[in-house]
Amino acid sequence: MAWTGKILRVDLAKGTCKDEPLRMDWAKQYLGQRGLGTKYLAEEIDPKVDPLAPGNKLIMATGPLTGTNASTAGRYSVITKGALTGAIACSNSGGFFGNEMKNAGYDMIIFEGRAPKPVYLYLNNGDAKLVDAAGFWGKSVWDTEEGIKAKHQDPLIRVASIGVAGEKGVLFACIVNDMHRAAGRSGVGAVMGSKNLKAVALRGTLGVKVRDAKAFMAAVAKGKQALAANAVTGQGLPKYGTQVLMNVINEVGALPTRNHRDSQFEGANKISAEAMAAKRPDGKSNLVTNAACFACTIACGRVSQIDRTHYTVAERPKYQVASGGLEYEAAWALGAATGVGDLDALTFANFVCNEQGIDPISFGATLGAAMELYEMGAITSKDTGGIELKFGDPKALTEMTELTGRGEGFGAILGLGSKRMCEKYGKPELSMAVKGQEFPAYDARGIQGMGLTYATSNRGACHLRSYTVSSEILGVPVKTDPLVTEGKAALVKAFQDATAAVDSAGICVFTTFAWTLDDIAPQIDGACEGNWTTAKLLEVGERVWNLERQFNMRAGFTAKDDMLPARLLKDAAKTGPAKGLVNQLGKMLPEYYQLRGWTPDGVPSNETLKRLAL
Amino acid sequence: MKVVVKLYAMLEKYLPPGAADNQAATEIAPGDSVGRVLAGFGLPPEMCHLVLVNGVFVPPSERMTRTLKEGNHLAVWPPVAGG
Numbered sequence: 001m002a003w004t005g006k007i008l009r010v011d012l013a014k015g016t017c018k019d020e021p022l023r024m025d026w027a028k029q030y031l032g033q034r035g036l037g038t039k040y041l042a043e044e045i046d047p048k049v050d051p052l053a054p055g056n057k058l059i060m061a062t063g064p065l066t067g068t069n070a071s072t073a074g075r076y077s078v079i080t081k082g083a084l085t086g087a088i089a090c091s092n093s094g095g096f097f098g099n100e101m102k103n104a105g106y107d108m109i110i111f112e113g114r115a116p117k118p119v120y121l122y123l124n125n126g127d128a129k130l131v132d133a134a135g136f137w138g139k140s141v142w143d144t145e146e147g148i149k150a151k152h153q154d155p156l157i158r159v160a161s162i163g164v165a166g167e168k169g170v171l172f173a174c175i176v177n178d179m180h181r182a183a184g185r186s187g188v189g190a191v192m193g194s195k196n197l198k199a200v201a202l203r204g205t206l207g208v209k210v211r212d213a214k215a216f217m218a219a220v221a222k223g224k225q226a227l228a229a230n231a232v233t234g235q236g237l238p239k240y241g242t243q244v245l246m247n248v249i250n251e252v253g254a255l256p257t258r259n260h261r262d263s264q265f266e267g268a269n270k271i272s273a274e275a276m277a278a279k280r281p282d283g284k285s286n287l288v289t290n291a292a293c294f295a296c297t298i299a300c301g302r303v304s305q306i307d308r309t310h311y312t313v314a315e316r317p318k319y320q321v322a323s324g325g326l327e328y329e330a331a332w333a334l335g336a337a338t339g340v341g342d343l344d345a346l347t348f349a350n351f352v353c354n355e356q357g358i359d360p361i362s363f364g365a366t367l368g369a370a371m372e373l374y375e376m377g378a379i380t381s382k383d384t385g386g387i388e389l390k391f392g393d394p395k396a397l398t399e400m401t402e403l404t405g406r407g408e409g410f411g412a413i414l415g416l417g418s419k420r421m422c423e424k425y426g427k428p429e430l431s432m433a434v435k436g437q438e439f440p441a442y443d444a445r446g447i448q449g450m451g452l453t454y455a456t457s458n459r460g461a462c463h464l465r466s467y468t469v470s471s472e473i474l475g476v477p478v479k480t481d482p483l484v485t486e487g488k489a490a491l492v493k494a495f496q497d498a499t500a501a502v503d504s505a506g507i508c509v510f511t512t513f514a515w516t517l518d519d520i521a522p523q524i525d526g527a528c529e530g531n532w533t534t535a536k537l538l539e540v541g542e543r544v545w546n547l548e549r550q551f552n553m554r555a556g557f558t559a560k561d562d563m564l565p566a567r568l569l570k571d572a573a574k575t576g577p578a579k580g581l582v583n584q585l586g587k588m589l590p591e592y593y594q595l596r597g598w599t600p601d602g603v604p605s606n607e608t609l610k611r612l613a614l
Numbered sequence: 615m616k617v618v619v620k621l622y623a624m625l626e627k628y629l630p631p632g633a634a635d636n637q638a639a640t641e642i643a644p645g646d647s648v649g650r651v652l653a654g655f656g657l658p659p660e661m662c663h664l665v666l667v668n669g670v671f672v673p674p675s676e677r678m679t680r681t682l683k684e685g686n687h688l689a690v691w692p693p694v695a696g697g
């Protein structure tokens with residue numbers, strides 16, 4: 001079976017690392033990764049705990065397919081109570097770290113308590129120990145990863161670490177693995193920092209077993225053929241990456257611009273996939289090549305290089321090399337949200353986000369809010385240490401990225417996230433967030449289903465919980481009209497449940513541009529005991545969704561938190577197809593609660609809980 | 615009359631030489647359909663996945679009958695996605 005059947009429990013206060021058997025009864029109900037990690041967290045912590053207190057736990061979890069040769073099967077998730085949101089946090093990352101954890105012999109690592117001084121976990125094929133991290137504290141993700149490999153004289157170690165931002169409690173700090181892959185959202189890096197845990201370093205060569213090798217290989221081969229034959233996963237994503245969306249979303253009038261004041265950005269094409277591929281005056285292009293995570297046959301990743309004469313790197317050779325390039329969400333947040341149309345400045349800011357471990361989505365969106373506050377005079381250059389926070393100014397962007405990455409100066413204020421920052425300056429309505437987490441790159445006035453997606457997302461505003469853009473804009477699996485609310489409650493629920501199942505399996509959600517659960521179920525079934533069918537996966541997905549909801553309710557969230565900022569509900573879009581429209585959340589939410597089997601107050605009914613064995 | 619045709623991703627190469635910003639102002643005859651204009655650029659219909667007129671999707675079934683108006687923006691993508 002593809003679960004290792006083992007978890008590692010690390011008590012940071014006592015300094016102990018102990019093996020324990022995986023609760024197989026829970027694995028059969030929650031599959032793995034997002035689902036299983038959430039089950040453990042919900043069972044083990046008080047949902048009301050302060051996310052940065054030792055009573056919170058941090059779980060790194062793989063899925064049963066992680067470490068197998070199913071396409072994209074390198075994923076892992078970090079599950080904890082989010083520092084930014086106070087809600088359930090589950091941040092998914094690719095790269096190679098998840099595979100290494102599985103091959104080191106564990107489905108999951110649970111960190112509890114707080115270490116008396118900075119440490120990192122070193123785990124080599126089942127042998128785990130906590131190591132003094134004094135020499136790495138205060139160092140960036142990049143330096144930490146290189147330093148740990150050098151210290152152990154092993155370049156094949158895989159490392160996930162926090163930068164200075166996570167140490168200093170920047171509330172949207174992330175955990176970065178393999179230099180530029182991140183468990184990005186909700187401030188999981190701040191939780192790691194609060195535990196004095198600098199890094200997790202893994203080496204694993206134990207292999208992963210599957211239930212029925214023949215059936216598994218057949219299902220995996222069929223899945224890979226489908227990915228290769230599909231125009232999106234076979235050609236579009238490898239060639240242009242997610243960044244191809246920049247012009248699409250701008251054209252449909254749903255590119256949130258300058259803190260959601262506008263929904264189209266005049267500089268969109270300058271920061272798009274097409275611009276990344278175009279030749280610059282130096283004869284090179286921003287995009288150097290694409291890249292893949294472990295076992296991935298799609299390879300959507302970007303590797304970029306900044307023009308060496310650009311002001312950001314001209315004097316700093318360290319940033320002149322090729323490194324992790326812009327994904328769509330990052331390019332939007334660092335660009336359209338701040339009004340900055342300088343591709344190399346965005347690429348530099350993205351490098352720094354990776355280097356210091358901050359979520360570019362929440363950072364860029366918070367900077368956009370700060371720029372609006374600056375424009376109205378609520379923030380002055382006295383607050384910012386003399387830096388003019390003008391919309392569209394690349395230097396304001398790059399300087400603030402560096403300050404926030406180090407948690408210094410006005411960067412420490414930005415590091416609070418937009419909700420706390422806007423409250424501090426007396427303008428809470430300017431925070432474009434749900435449950436304290438900033439929106440990603442889709443304006444809910446121009447894509448109605450995304451309004452419901454954001455409002456009901458259990459981890460705060462997020463596109464990856466139910467990516468209805470796929471249907472409403474891109475026509476996958478079927479095209480729906482982005483400007484209407486009819487049918488969106490059912491669409492959102494269907495996407496939420498299916499995505500929760502995919503996120504619990506160990507594979508990447510981008511496979512679902514080509515795969516349905518019908519393609520995924522045979523791969524899981526070949527790998528795992530338990531007769532895994534599409535119906536069973538959907539049930540797991542729905543169970544996970546309701547479990548997350550229950551966690552949040554016990555943490556103190558109510559239906560009142562399923563709400564969008566007034567700007568999206570009252571200020572109509574000014575241009576594009578959605579001109580004159582607001583998001584009509586009120587039309588979708590009651591139907592959504594009903595379809596979920598929740599009360600009109602958004603509480604899962606007893607029958608629903610019973611049906612899902614919760 | 616003039617419309618603006620915008621071709622993105624792999625369709626960029628169908629733009630006339632010298633076109634910048636993925637677009638070309640194009641002279642069309644009144645009554646020309648979306649499909650006709652796209653054929654004029656040599657675009658294979660199966661490559662025209664996402665076809666938008668002023669940002670609004672035109673389904674494949676309407677592309678041969680839907681006419682364009684002066685100043686319309688016709689934007690086209692092959693099958694692409696992101697997230």
Ligand code: SF4
Binds near residue numbers: 095291296297301
């Ligand atoms: S599709 Fe992209 S993000 Fe997903 S596993 Fe492959 S390279 Fe990584």
